[in-house]
Amino acid sequence: MPDFFCTVGFGLNDFAVLELEALPTVTVKKTLTGKVFFQSDCNAASLLALKTVERIFVNVIHDEVEPNLINDLDDWLTNKLCSKSSSLDDSLLTWKEFAKKTSDDPVKFRINARLSGIFRKSSLFQRVSSLAGSIFQQNSSLVKDLHKPDLEVFLHLNDNFFTVGLQLTKKPLSDRCYLDHIAVRSTVCVAMCMAVGLSSDDVLLDPMCGAATILVEAVKQFDCKAAVGVDCDLLQLKLAQANLNTSLSYPRIELVCGDSRIIFLKQQQFDVVLCDVPFGRKFGVPTEIHRLLTSIVNTIDAVLKPKGRIGILISEKLRQSLIDLCPPCWSLVKQHPLRLGTLPAYIVTWQK
Ligand SMILES: C[S@@+](CC[C@H](N)C(=O)[O-])C[C@H]1O[C@@H](n2cnc3c(N)ncnc32)[C@H](O)[C@@H]1O
Structure with a gap:
């Protein structure tokens, strides 16, 4: 079953888990503040109808971060990203099914990096984004396009975890097209x-x-x-x-x-x-x-x-x-x- 994760607002994890567990073929694997990881064989419509989540991603990488990584960041990221290139191919196939693209369609992408904790430095942001972008381009059929991408690759590095996912929808699921004025999320x-x-x-x-x-x-x-x-x-x-x-x-x-x-x-x-x-x-x-x-x-x-x-x-x-x-x-x-x-x-x- 493909791996996914969704992002959720602070405090809404339990509600997202309840919603996910009510779906027929979903297994929740792990929850962290702001993220819920799960496996699912559900069709796109049932996942995209989730009501308490912000965004859903096909999971490519979710690994623990080693201590003192900051001193050896480029090599560590290069190894991680290169060693997961087969899982990137599988994730890309799942993403294409959701995005209704044929498997031969070229996909334009950009990296959307979020660095927090000790990695929250503007100098690192540029370095990590371009390193990850180049490795993705070399190891897959993806083509970099910063201005009009079909796919945002979300990359989150914090003191504990390194997570990479392929964003399923351009707009957050929490954006309701039927609301003109939003007073409460x-x-x-x-x-x-x-x-x-x-x-x-x-x-x-x-x-x-x-x-x-x-x-x-x-x-x-x-x-x-x-x-x-x-x-x-x-x-x-x-x-x-x-x-x-x-x-x-x-x-x-x-x-x-x-x-x-x-x-x-x-x-x-x-x-x-x-x-x-x-x-x-x-x-x-x-x-x-x-x-x-x-x-x-x-x-x-x-x-x-x-x-x-x-x-x-x-x-x-x-x-x-x-x-x-x-x-x-x-x-x-x-x-x-x-x-x-x-x-x-x-x-x-x-x-x-
Ligand atoms: C935080 S807003 C509510 C937002 C709302 N729950 C929503 O879903 O859009 C609080 C509202 O309470 C209203 N309000 C304040 N005192 C009130 C009162 N005594 N009787 C009725 N409404 C009141 C204000 O006019 C304001 O629109």
Whole structure:
């Protein structure tokens, strides 16, 4: 079975593994921060439909790095890359199947090198990229083309591992063509839906829906029965409406302009509430955000059915305060740490 790896956002490894393990012929081999390695005989469509991953690569090399390698880097890389030329041929065949190229098509490539840890030096970047580029060109039918490549060869060298992969798609899988405005990364929205086990039986509320990214992902990827999005900002609701139009999810999502600190929706009507609460950066004093969180929790409690599920995306800083103010009838299910850009955050889930 061909070897692959995918890149995932910080904290989303477990979700990517769950998705991969649900596919019929996938064996997950190893997970590292930001990467999941697996073998698969799946067709291209099922791999390219993964919802929590950033990019997928055919794996060419994944080896441990030797201590003090920096002193002997060129020779070590040359040996590694030359000794893997037969595995490069096999990987290239797999890549061509995905890219729908015939086996005789010439493939233009460029190296996309990422050096981190002790190797993170601009002088090394140029050297490693051109060394790897020349070796690939000599040992395969690949042709270098920096400007219009068919294939990006991803090369990652850090203090622990040397990894090389052939990128399967030009755009990241996380780019959703049906979203015009992205407020929360689509992969994080999907992780929130997975964290509460969202299904086609569920009626969902996002009481602070912003551009409705979570709601659109819930409808498109989880087929949720119906959804309501509330926001107090008309400009946000305009973005949400644009997302609903582009994604054609408007028949199932209702947008409401309102203040979710006040309970104005029918009580006990939702199976699931998902919410990405403001992180407090726009709030002057901490008591203000705490007051907002208290009111939102009261609203969620009122509109959620008994046994309903809740998933809240919250900054690490506010997480404990939120947990402390939740009513005793909510049992805490799980806390998933992740990062939004560089900001540490959590998806916290409860069941009522
Ligand atoms: C971080 S954004 C939400 C992004 C959203 N989850 C998405 O998927 O696009 C937070 C939103 O909460 C809204 N908001 C803040 N206070 C609110 C309140 N009291 N009632 C309703 N919405 C509120 C803001 O207008 C903002 O759009």
